[in-house]
Amino acid sequence: MAERNPLVIANWKLNGGIDLLCTSVAAFIGKHFETDIAICPPYIYMRDMLNFLQHSEIIVGSQNISKYASGAYTGETSAKMVKQAGGGLCLIGHSERRQMFGESNASCQIKVNQALEVNLMPILCIGENLQQRDAGVTKDVLFKQLEETLGEIECSGEQLCVAYEPVWAIGTGKAASPDDAQNIHAYIRCQLASIKGEDFAEKVRILYGGSVNKDNAADLLKNKDIDGLLVGGASLDAEHFMQICKVADAN
Template sequence: MKKRAPLVVANWKLNGGTDLICTSVASVLNKSFKAEVGIAPPYVYISDMVNFLRNSNILVGSQNVSKFASGAFTGETSAQMLKEVGCTFCLIGHSERRQMFLENDASCHTKIERALVNGLMPILCVGENDQQYELGLTQDILYRQLHQALPNLELQGKRLCIAYEPVWAIGTGKAASAEQVQEVHQYIYQELCAILGEEAAEGVQILYGGSVKKDNAAELLAMPNVDGLLVGGASLDPEHFAQICTIANDVAP
């Protein structure tokens, strides 16, 4: 794969408020990053974040998107709506959405299509849980997730990302080793070539997410098939997240 400027995305999950927005913006606003940096706050803060960052290169995205375009779906937010308020990207199929809200690969496929049609960059999250990992089923799980969520997509002129997030390493402090991550990312790239074709697969960035911190960011980003990071808990500390972004600069071509 071609090495490109890394993409570092903060996923705030169900955290944050105006104080975190202000301190996070202050920590990144006046810095010049060669790496791409994105922040996904809770829905209700997206407009505020877009407004604060309007004169910067920082991307703002959502943690989810509806599989519906419009209609009587109380509590849903469509891709068109997210685009109109200034979102650039959206997370799809995060492990917490899969576990707690029973999202499946078919709905992920629909959401990816909705995002692409409306000019959003989908970041599809994939990964195995602890039991699947212990049974050696990592590749089987990824194969199913990728092959059911990604077929028949129209990617011409559009961006797509994959975030590998081993569930056993999310919020546990047990990050996968850089070598493990590289092996899995190489497999993901191999399957992307099979599903999308080699040319399209070259344009897909593969991020790693799972207890990412400033202490392991450099080692992870040094791996040939790691194109960026999806940062959870560490992104709630603005200075910590800014340090991860600075580390990403050091490996940017």
């Protein structure tokens, strides 16, 4: 079985400012973790975060990248720009991007390729909404997202991550139970094996996201197929996020 070091990612979304940046830097600078820790602030704060944390172990990532490498695309930021600025990873296909900005599996595939081409780790986000969950088609939705995004991608499992984020749990306080999350993660790994091969599936890290906090982190992470966490609201409190990272280290 492949060794998969846990990864915990803070996604600030359209939140925060210099105050959050400063408190987060103060909380994490000089700290050592066995777990991989990443923070994805809004684009405008990425360079400041990178400068402040350049001698730390913290990875700074982006919340999105353009599907275009360059050109007349006002307002876009390419994978190469994020990588050259010092970014280490990027979120792709977050449910809010899918719901509000029309992100599709096809555009996610392009973005994953763009990231891989410049050695920027893509974190592919997948998940079902409440209607799909109630209709009993969760697994069908997840398989389609995986197959249409990763089926033609050429890479090894350690080069990317998958984040399972049930849309009905994001920002609602209704996290999936640890057992339910493990069952879905095991299903995702099984489907990754069918799409990309068993070696790939054993190496790829699968993260859970959806109302993660310091109280449920340990129970989620104790499961063998949950390799880390994608943290939203709780990451806006630097001390709370620190507690989640400590829980991940203890597991």
